[in-house]
Amino acid sequence: MKAAIIGLVGTLVLAGCNTVSYSGPGLEPIPGSITYSGQPRTKLTKSPPGSAFPHDFTDQYGRQVEETYIIQPDRSLIIAHRQYKPIRFFGD
Numbered sequence: 023m024k025a026a027i028i029g030l031v032g033t034l035v036l037a038g039c040n041t042v043s044y045s046g047p048g049l050e051p052i053p054g055s056i057t058y059s060g061q062p063r064t065k066l067t068k069s070p071p072g073s074a075f076p077h078d079f080t081d082q083y084g085r086q087v088e089e090t091y092i093i094q095p096d097r098s099l100i101i102a103h104r105q106y107k108p109i110r111f112f113g114d
Contacts, residue, residue, distance in 0.1 A: 087106055
């Protein structure tokens with residue numbers, strides 16, 4: 023009986039791992055973000071909702087930034103993650 027319950031719980035946990043969902047409000051866009059001037063005019067029609075993709079750019083202060091976007095069901099984009107890359111100097 024315990025093995026059946028453990029198997030059922032394990033199956034439910036694994037099934038939940040297949041679903042990509044982001045319900046947060048997202049980060050505010052900064053200059054260089056894809057959504058800084060509003061949502062892009064072209065819709066991402068080939069990528070399914072829930073897909074994530076990165077975008078690298080240099081911000082207004084010269085820092086390297088990597089943002090991760092998630093495509094929403096209405097095909098709009100939200101910024102799910104932003105990371106500032108460390109500045110590398112020659113000789114480091």
